[in-house]
Amino acid sequence: MNEATRMPKAALDNLIAILGREGYRVMGPVARDGTVAFDEIRSAADLPVGIRDAQEAGRYRLAPGIDGEIFGVVNGAGSLKPHFFAPAEPLLEIRRERRGFKANEIASAAPPHAFIGVRACDLAALAIQDRIFLHDRFRDAHYELRRKDAFFVAVDCTRSAPTCFCVSMKTGPRATAGFDLALTELPGGFVARPGSPAGEAMIVKLGLSAAGGADEAAARALIDECARGMGRRMDTADLPRLLYDEAENPRWREVAARCLSCANCTMVCPTCFCHTVIDQTEIDGNMSRRVRKWDSCFSLEHAHIHGINLRPKIHDRYRQWLTHKLASWIDQFGSSGCVGCGRCITWCPAGIDLTEEVAAIRASAGKG
Numbered sequence: 001m002n003e004a005t006r007m008p009k010a011a012l013d014n015l016i017a018i019l020g021r022e023g024y025r026v027m028g029p030v031a032r033d034g035t036v037a038f039d040e041i042r043s044a045a046d047l048p049v050g051i052r053d054a055q056e057a058g059r060y061r062l063a064p065g066i067d068g069e070i071f072g073v074v075n076g077a078g079s080l081k082p083h084f085f086a087p088a089e090p091l092l093e094i095r096r097e098r099r100g101f102k103a104n105e106i107a108s109a110a111p112p113h114a115f116i117g118v119r120a121c122d123l124a125a126l127a128i129q130d131r132i133f134l135h136d137r138f139r140d141a142h143y144e145l146r147r148k149d150a151f152f153v154a155v156d157c158t159r160s161a162p163t164c165f166c167v168s169m170k171t172g173p174r175a176t177a178g179f180d181l182a183l184t185e186l187p188g189g190f191v192a193r194p195g196s197p198a199g200e201a202m203i204v205k206l207g208l209s210a211a212g213g214a215d216e217a218a219a220r221a222l223i224d225e226c227a228r229g230m231g232r233r234m235d236t237a238d239l240p241r242l243l244y245d246e247a248e249n250p251r252w253r254e255v256a257a258r259c260l261s262c263a264n265c266t267m268v269c270p271t272c273f274c275h276t277v278i279d280q281t282e283i284d285g286n287m288s289r290r291v292r293k294w295d296s297c298f299s300l301e302h303a304h305i306h307g308i309n310l311r312p313k314i315h316d317r318y319r320q321w322l323t324h325k326l327a328s329w330i331d332q333f334g335s336s337g338c339v340g341c342g343r344c345i346t347w348c349p350a351g352i353d354l355t356e357e358v359a360a361i362r363a364s365a366g367k368g
């Protein structure tokens, strides 16, 4: 079965309850600290019902939305990333013993997670992280443990934030892969479609019946309208070549004059995976813990290798970030490192917009 079904809004509580009974820790977008991020939910009432977001470069606000609308907030600062690639993770403990030292690997332990309300761009970003942490030469055991039994309920975007450009990156606004169940929210309910055998089984457990053609057409129309109305775009034609050829373009220094090198863009980015490993030694010297922590190519130390710093200036670091995202990532992993979620634009305190930077570099290279 992979036909679309009709799901009343009240069935969302049933879905959450079933997932909870099956042992999942159920997560959904929750409003907190003026934004939304995935957190544990016990019912649909924990979701940001009747709320929408207002976003622009360097600006984010939650605002009253439409009564009864459950998934009106598009994306907040929090992506799926921290739930699979932890911001700080102990890997190893080394204890002093009477004779010598003993090292213990620290295993991650957590119940499987079910995520409700995942956007298409974030599913695309998770596939990129899978490529890095699971499908490269080495598999990351910590990531794999959290990832393997996760359940995803996607929500197709029927509105976009002005900072979104998933259409340019071909990742949205409709979820096409990586989900178990996908919902399109209509004023009176959802159109639900399965994306995996587990999603098909869930439709049976929920007792959903086939959607009418009118519901399916309404869902399609809303998603198409969202795609047409997307406020930002990025011309990706021959982008790697452009960025490699324009490594000395004066625009890198212009943007660096605004960039604070604060690393916000890399922290909120759902695909950035740079990390560092540090040893934390207890004050009595009897135990040392090795911890992996998120790092950023914007931090000065990140490019400090063998006594020299490869990227001492901010323009070196901004160029490294953008060129890796949009060019060398493709050489390395076979896809762009950007899914067009727009978070780095919204959460940049200087309002720096990568779509604007790419367009400016293209224009000054005479290729705009």
Ligand code: SF4
Pocket: 258, 259, 260, 261, 262, 263, 264, 265, 266, 298, 347, 348, 349, 350, 351, 352
């Ligand atoms: S581009 Fe913006 S968010 Fe990124 S390091 Fe510079 S100032 Fe910070």
Ligand code: SF4
Pocket: 265, 268, 269, 270, 271, 272, 325, 337, 338, 339, 340, 341, 342, 343, 344, 345, 354
């Ligand atoms: S680079 Fe920016 S727009 Fe692209 S995936 Fe990262 S945060 Fe989203």
